[in-house]
Amino acid sequence: MTPSRMKTEVLVIGSGIAGCTAALCLADKGHEVTLLSSGTSLDNGNTALAQGGIVYTSAEDSPEKLAKDITTAGWEYNYDPAVRFLCEEGPRAVEKILFERVQVPFDHTKDGGWYLTKEGGHAVHRILTCADYTGRAIQDSLVKAVTTHPNIRILYQRTAIDLLATRHHSTKLEFRYQLTNQCVGAYVFNSETNEPNTILADFTVLCTGGLGQIFLHTTNTSSSIGSGMAMAHRAGATVMNLEYIQFHPTALFHRADRKFLISEAVRGEGARLFNVKGERFMSRYDERMELAPRDIVTRAIVDELLKTGEDCVFLDAANYVDQNLRKRFPTIYKKCKESGVDMAKDPIPVVPAAHYSCGGVLVDKRGRSTLDGLYAAGEVACTGLHGANRLASTSLLEGLLWGVSAAEDIHDRYEDSCVLSQRLQDSIADWITSGKTEMEDPALINQDWATIRSTMWNYMGIMRTTPRLERAFEDLRNLNKRLHSFYKSIRICKESVDLFHGCQTAYIVTTAALRNKTNRGCHFRKD
Numbered sequence: 001m002t003p004s005r006m007k008t009e010v011l012v013i014g015s016g017i018a019g020c021t022a023a024l025c026l027a028d029k030g031h032e033v034t035l036l037s038s039g040t041s042l043d044n045g046n047t048a049l050a051q052g053g054i055v056y057t058s059a060e061d062s063p064e065k066l067a068k069d070i071t072t073a074g075w076e077y078n079y080d081p082a083v084r085f086l087c088e089e090g091p092r093a094v095e096k097i098l099f100e101r102v103q104v105p106f107d108h109t110k111d112g113g114w115y116l117t118k119e120g121g122h123a124v125h126r127i128l129t130c131a132d133y134t135g136r137a138i139q140d141s142l143v144k145a146v147t148t149h150p151n152i153r154i155l156y157q158r159t160a161i162d163l164l165a166t167r168h169h170s171t172k173l174e175f176r177y178q179l180t181n182q183c184v185g186a187y188v189f190n191s192e193t194n195e196p197n198t199i200l201a202d203f204t205v206l207c208t209g210g211l212g213q214i215f216l217h218t219t220n221t222s223s224s225i226g227s228g229m230a231m232a233h234r235a236g237a238t239v240m241n242l243e244y245i246q247f248h249p250t251a252l253f254h255r256a257d258r259k260f261l262i263s264e265a266v267r268g269e270g271a272r273l274f275n276v277k278g279e280r281f282m283s284r285y286d287e288r289m290e291l292a293p294r295d296i297v298t299r300a301i302v303d304e305l306l307k308t309g310e311d312c313v314f315l316d317a318a319n320y321v322d323q324n325l326r327k328r329f330p331t332i333y334k335k336c337k338e339s340g341v342d343m344a345k346d347p348i349p350v351v352p353a354a355h356y357s358c359g360g361v362l363v364d365k366r367g368r369s370t371l372d373g374l375y376a377a378g379e380v381a382c383t384g385l386h387g388a389n390r391l392a393s394t395s396l397l398e399g400l401l402w403g404v405s406a407a408e409d410i411h412d413r414y415e416d417s418c419v420l421s422q423r424l425q426d427s428i429a430d431w432i433t434s435g436k437t438e439m440e441d442p443a444l445i446n447q448d449w450a451t452i453r454s455t456m457w458n459y460m461g462i463m464r465t466t467p468r469l470e471r472a473f474e475d476l477r478n479l480n481k482r483l484h485s486f487y488k489s490i491r492i493c494k495e496s497v498d499l500f501h502g503c504q505t506a507y508i509v510t511t512a513a514l515r516n517k518t519n520r521g522c523h524f525r526k527d
Helices: 017-028 063-073 080-101 134-147 227-235 264-268 294-308 330-338 395-414 422-427 442-459 466-489 494-515
Strands: 005-013 033-036 152-155 158-165 183-190 195-206 245-252 272-274 313-316 348-357 360-362 374-376
Touching (some): 080 134, 134 152, 294 348, 374 395, 466 494
Parallel strands (some): 033 152
Antiparallel strands (some): 183 195
16 A cells, blocks of 8 residues: 655656656666556556657658748747757657657558658658557557556556645745745545545656646547646646647547547548538638648638538548558547448548647746746646647657656756755645545536536637636636635545646636737637
8 A cells, every 4th residue: 555655756747658758768767756647547648549640750851841830830939949859859759769668669661661641730741650549559658668667656546636835835934935946746636545645756747638628528538637737837837828729620520528539640641621511611711721730720610610500510531532541540430430430431520629738837848847846748738839739740749758858857957966855855744634524516516517618618619709708717716716615625535636626727728818819829819
């Protein structure tokens, strides 16, 4: 049984591509790593769902070409140093970690070279694939390496409650008065014992993923509620660009808690979009047609739906993709078939859904946040790479590269003996349990989640206006106040922690959107 209080060199919260990469690289350098997963396995995040691929490079490519595509998709709101860093160092990280260290079985051509595809916004073929389950293949390879590593302790069914910060949680004035606020670990809810634990760490790496589940329709897993952003914001770390939420244009139109993604690679291979009248409509919106960046395609689909009054548009791969669709897209083919659509014969009904957060916890190229001792990597982080809209297939590469970079920086800092003193460790109190025995009421929690998701979808969705944003701000502010009281009135549990994080994330995202009067990329102010 895990003790209620423990100390580790590095605490990694989240087990997707960023978390597993950071943990593996640190463990390979001899560090003791504790890796947390909120589920019963390491693959309950979005990494395993990624279909399209991961950006690499090709003979016709260059860092300059990739940078141009990234900044064009990002409406030139990108942070140039982060863009250059990914374009120059990204391919080496793929080779070092994915080719050599964990040996991901990427697709090859008949002559033995890498099979490279092209997606919306890309000028050349540069994307590595494993059919249409690239994320799953990468995650499986990383998990195999991580779970067998002697330096990595994995704790399952653990939900981070709050980041521990010296200014908020130290009981000694000498640490509260120091100019630098320092992250020293986290309070973590243990679902196996139903009790909060204290995990102290010299360094903490946030890899908690995105926030799609605060919207009514999303392609994200149930754990994607923005918990890392909420915790970092409460602890005093800077968050940025939260209003830039990317909606994927082509999710399968079906009833489900999580919309199934129809990969952009399907359009990359030639599939075309049609409205209910059978018109190929993208020419009315962008000369790049179906291969325009995601925000443009998404708004075009919404516009068509408003014009026709229909619930979906159609993606036709059967008549326009010159490949064996069952072999090229086995996962998508199977899911469509289960929903009554044979994509080799019929057009696929699709609608937009919340997909990716371009903003998050502000970090530099080393993954350092503005809170000392706290790093962030993957979708929870804002590196500045994506600007106002993410280019397809850059997310996996960003998570990989910043996972490597954070690990390298933490290792370098250890050489300077940058570890917690025993006095500082002793000054951090354990979680104070209220003593209340009343448990959560599922009806109340479900209703609050329904309020959050419908509010975000209707008022903070694809097209925004000032009245909608103001309504969302007011409703979420009131709900946040109620939840603060509710949170204190019951015995803490995973469901109440998740709800608290989700509501706070929705509130700070809406606040960011209301403040930003500029119409740019994913933040589309209709008024």
